[in-house]
Amino acid sequence: MTSPDLTKTQASPASDRAGRGDPAGSGLALSLSGVGKRFGAVQALSDISMEVAAGEVVALVGDNGAGKSTLVKIIAGVYQPDAGEIRLDGKPVSIAGPRGAQNLGIATVFQDLALCDNLDVVANLFLGRERRQLGVLDEVSMEQEAWRLLRRLSAKIPSVRIPIAALSGGQRQTVAIARSLVGDPGIVILDEPTAALGVAQTAEVLALVRRLRETGLGVILVSHNMSDVLAVADRIEVLRLGRNAASFRAADVSVEQLVAAITGASERDRAERGEAPIGGTQQTKTVDAPAGETS
Amino acid sequence: MTVAADLADERLVQSKGLGGALDLVWRRLRGGDLGSLPVVIGLIVICAVFYSLDPRFLSSFSLVNILAYAAPIGIISLGIVLVLLLGEIDLSVGSVSGMGAAVMAVLVVKESQSLVLGMAAGVGVGVVVGLVYALLYTKLGIPSFVFSLAGLLGFQGVLLYILGSDGTINLPPNSGLIEFARFSYLTGTAAYVAVALVVALYVAGGLWKVRQRKRADLSAPSLVTLGVKAGLLALGLGWLTWYLGVDRGWSYLFLLFAALVVGMDLMLRRTRWGRHVFAVGGNEEAARRSGVKVGRIYVSVFVLTSTLAALGGVLAAGQQTSVSQATGTTDTNLMAIAAAVIGGTSLFGGRGSAYSAMLGIIVLQAIQSGLNIVGVDSSVRFMVTGAVLLLAVAIDSIARRARSSSGRG
Numbered sequence A: 001m002t003s004p005d006l007t008k009t010q011a012s013p014a015s016d017r018a019g020r021g022d023p024a025g026s027g028l029a030l031s032l033s034g035v036g037k038r039f040g041a042v043q044a045l046s047d048i049s050m051e052v053a054a055g056e057v058v059a060l061v062g063d064n065g066a067g068k069s070t071l072v073k074i075i076a077g078v079y080q081p082d083a084g085e086i087r088l089d090g091k092p093v094s095i096a097g098p099r100g101a102q103n104l105g106i107a108t109v110f111q112d113l114a115l116c117d118n119l120d121v122v123a124n125l126f127l128g129r130e131r132r133q134l135g136v137l138d139e140v141s142m143e144q145e146a147w148r149l150l151r152r153l154s155a156k157i158p159s160v161r162i163p164i165a166a167l168s169g170g171q172r173q174t175v176a177i178a179r180s181l182v183g184d185p186g187i188v189i190l191d192e193p194t195a196a197l198g199v200a201q202t203a204e205v206l207a208l209v210r211r212l213r214e215t216g217l218g219v220i221l222v223s224h225n226m227s228d229v230l231a232v233a234d235r236i237e238v239l240r241l242g243r244n245a246a247s248f249r250a251a252d253v254s255v256e257q258l259v260a261a262i263t264g265a266s267e268r269d270r271a272e273r274g275e276a277p278i279g280g281t282q283q284t285k286t287v288d289a290p291a292g293e294t295s
Numbered sequence B: 001m002t003v004a005a006d007l008a009d010e011r012l013v014q015s016k017g018l019g020g021a022l023d024l025v026w027r028r029l030r031g032g033d034l035g036s037l038p039v040v041i042g043l044i045v046i047c048a049v050f051y052s053l054d055p056r057f058l059s060s061f062s063l064v065n066i067l068a069y070a071a072p073i074g075i076i077s078l079g080i081v082l083v084l085l086l087g088e089i090d091l092s093v094g095s096v097s098g099m100g101a102a103v104m105a106v107l108v109v110k111e112s113q114s115l116v117l118g119m120a121a122g123v124g125v126g127v128v129v130g131l132v133y134a135l136l137y138t139k140l141g142i143p144s145f146v147f148s149l150a151g152l153l154g155f156q157g158v159l160l161y162i163l164g165s166d167g168t169i170n171l172p173p174n175s176g177l178i179e180f181a182r183f184s185y186l187t188g189t190a191a192y193v194a195v196a197l198v199v200a201l202y203v204a205g206g207l208w209k210v211r212q213r214k215r216a217d218l219s220a221p222s223l224v225t226l227g228v229k230a231g232l233l234a235l236g237l238g239w240l241t242w243y244l245g246v247d248r249g250w251s252y253l254f255l256l257f258a259a260l261v262v263g264m265d266l267m268l269r270r271t272r273w274g275r276h277v278f279a280v281g282g283n284e285e286a287a288r289r290s291g292v293k294v295g296r297i298y299v300s301v302f303v304l305t306s307t308l309a310a311l312g313g314v315l316a317a318g319q320q321t322s323v324s325q326a327t328g329t330t331d332t333n334l335m336a337i338a339a340a341v342i343g344g345t346s347l348f349g350g351r352g353s354a355y356s357a358m359l360g361i362i363v364l365q366a367i368q369s370g371l372n373i374v375g376v377d378s379s380v381r382f383m384v385t386g387a388v389l390l391l392a393v394a395i396d397s398i399a400r401r402a403r404s405s406s407g408r409g
């Protein structure tokens, strides 16, 4: 009875997307407008707009505390926005919680990974969407799929049956990324996915991002590494102090321009229609930054 | 020979056959993953000490009693294992068990209701208490320590209130509950058949797992290992059945407890609910972000804990044939909570097993029975139990440190 059953259980994650009503493997278009979020006295995000088309990689960059992770968590359903609208494929949606986001086809790798140290790799990969057979966990099918996902990422993990606590930082990150691929998402959000990865694994994650784009998924990539960003992104959104600071096409932007936008040096450039030299505008930064709003 | 898909990484230490399995166990122990080993060693030491003091300690009569009297508190302790897995605590299980027993006794004796109704109401009290606790925890965010401490005091008051002026209610001597909890034993052929059935189920489960994994091209435990384990299980249970059978045999109460433990263990390890309990205990925020319905997990666990407490109380009343003002007080509470910890369930959440309730309560009951046989005052028993509890928590803490230095979380 195994083989037909296995194919049945393997197909079951698609039912997670039943609420979305589009065929497996296709991407989703996400658009945000006017999104704001406030934590006590800190206005972490105000009036953020952003679009990700299916088959597009959008990089989200910005200094520490710019609000990138907060935005990611809003899209992932962890925080509820105070203002603004989120649309998926043009339809306004409210992302009620993490499970809601999953059901809508949004998969997220969080900056702090959010893994359970006491559970093994397989359990973490499938947490919240366990495969079952007759009501009992289908460990065999989950373990097989775990190896398939991990190999796809060239993961160097000695065993999928050891607790997460026994893995290195990079191995954990690979597990977190692999987890976002479980359940066939339509849009994948990666919050600094390569921060702890080795050279080969970083290349693999970037290749994976390209592959996700090829299969038509929308990808949001948060990163501090400008060369990574320029290597894979189609568009780059810059956040500064919780606001949209700039938006570039990756093809026609240089690292210097990006850095200037992130630090705020480009603010005056834009005001002067990009004519001012990028160097030597550092003093504008202090002018632009309202006191007390930095992280 | 091709290597199974999950053993392909060259850094993985290969372990094959029985030797490999033993080697794995040794590595786990050294890494601080002690599991139930300390309790088992402790139990052996306790048995050796009391046996040398008075050989009657290991007589069939004494063992039958230890198992029978361990069962009701063990059932309460099973609930404690669940809350501990979430990193929470329920200090009120003793009072809840007393209240459940009192409600049952009042309905059956004073209101002349049927036994079934009385028992259902007694257990139902636990369900209600658990729901209220879950509400206090998930909606108001009150720490479990606080509301269960309040419950400890409050429900003891309820017990005194409903028992009224007489203070003690004797259950009717011909009650089916007393018959079940006190006088029913499994022995003789039926017992051996049951043992054979258990071993057969164990082997079938093991074979099925091996077959599934082989088919999926994953490494499978060797048949020799499975055979040896099944042989040990058959020998152990068979010998116990014979030895207990010299006296009265397996008490039904203990068999019920064992069934609950095995059932809970399977629920924890093999179902989505159990997986989520461990996840919430390990990292609640990660579980929430993975889409686990954390609130429901808390509700289910608090309800199960109080329900098991009430059930344990009702059964204890049957075993003692009466409910008194002392039912479910300090002693029950202390034993139930201590047993879970002594059995090896971590106080820090996310680590433990249903079997720890059984091991822990047998250790405590053995100590109690041993001290009784030796003729020591109950003052000494409290001191010994306290020391054992402290030892168990110390082992848990040390093992935790060993784990974090050897990467087992």
Ligand SMILES: Nc1ncnc2c1ncn2[C@@H]1O[C@H](COP(=O)(O)OP(=O)(O)OP(=O)(O)O)[C@@H](O)[C@H]1O
Residues within 6 Å of the ligand: A039, A040, A042, A044, A062, A063, A064, A065, A066, A067, A068, A069, A070, A071, A111, A294, A295
């Ligand atoms: N849960 C929270 N409670 C209060 N303030 C918060 C919370 N989360 C984020 N903030 C604040 O919101 C702002 C944005 O934080 P966020 O984590 O989104 O930054 P980030 O762009 O991801 O930075 P980094 O590059 O360091 O990851 C910061 O000022 C931070 O202090």
Ligand SMILES: [Mg+2]
Residues within 6 Å of the ligand: A068, A069, A070, A111, A191
């Ligand atoms: Mg961040």
